[in-house]
């Protein structure tokens with residue numbers, strides 16, 4: 450048993466007086482000690498004789514017993530100032546100080562292949578010899594664990610002085626981090642407002658990335674509060690925008706572009722990536738069918754004065770390799786090489 454596995458179990462313990470929020474998201478879990486089959490959880494309460502203390506002690510114990518066969522569960526309590534920040538959320542930028550370039554991978558619209566592009570771009574940059582990490586900031590629908598075949602793995606977490614840090618997973622020469630490693634899928638979907646923002650920042654600022662040339666951030670779709678908060682707190686070098694050539698998707702690109710160019714954000718857009726630019730059947734690799742329209746991405750790039758970094762075709766193999774957790778950028782197939790070209794162009798667009 451590891452502390453973060455216990456944390457996962459404690460998500461089940463809801464505070465009856467605070468909507469359906471659980472004790473982890475309320476910052477009440479002060480400490481987790483594990484000694485053989487004995488697990489001691491210390492809960493922090495804002496005042497002495499909290500009327501709900503007994504109830505929460507009971508439900509915490511019950512959750513442990515229910516989930517860990519043969520556990521000897523103990524729950525202790527401490528009193529802590531309500532004004533004090535919960536442990537671990539006191540986030541500075543030390544963990545990203547060794548990262549040369551942080552690049553947001555964004556799209557105005559969902560489902561355009563942003564995660565596919567982010568994962569393959571990360572793998573392709575690593576193939577070119579760069580040190581790369583990818584943070585899956587899509588707290589509502591994390592897809593990096595599945596796309597990289599790292600589902601079900603649990604990153605190590607440990608305490609370093611006053612801080613709780615998380616080690617990224619490493620596979621295909623890339624360091625990966627995703628909220629999907631910690632939350633059950635249905636949990637990720639219900640996070641809202643500040644909790645979602647915090648979780649997302651933790652996935653970037655609490656991770657021991659080490660020295661990296663590139664840290665890519667797979668941003669959630671859209672242009673909401675989460676994005677604004679993220680770009681304010683994380684020192685991005687710039688963003689790349691993913692779109693399909695369709696006119697509707699292009700209208701959303703405009704929103705994405707405007708968000709980064711907004712006065713208070715003002716981050717450079719390094720380029721546009723046109724995904725699903727054409728369809729190529731596996732058996733007719735020379736044929737291109739422009740099913741979502743032709744050159745929409747190029748027109749958009751021109752309109753906004755941003756470079757078109759690359760065009761990725763719609764091919765069955767890209768979807769299949771994503772589903773199998775083996776990104777196509779690992780292969781020397783034409784669609785894999787398309788990502789390597791794209792990675793090279795992106796790397797050349799920033800300075801070292």
Ligand SMILES: Nc1ncnc2c1ncn2[C@@H]1O[C@H](COP(=O)(O)OP(=O)(O)OP(=O)(O)O)[C@@H](O)[C@H]1O
Nearest residue numbers: 559560561562563564565670762763764767768771
């Ligand atoms: N070029 C492509 N060729 C074939 N399939 C693709 C391509 N790009 C993406 N897909 C498939 O389309 C689906 C959506 O892609 P993906 O999850 O990357 O999109 P997204 O923009 O990250 O979505 P969301 O908004 O949900 O985060 C996936 O099944 C993926 O495998």
Ligand SMILES: [Mg+2]
Nearest residue numbers: 563564587592
């Ligand atoms: Mg995605």
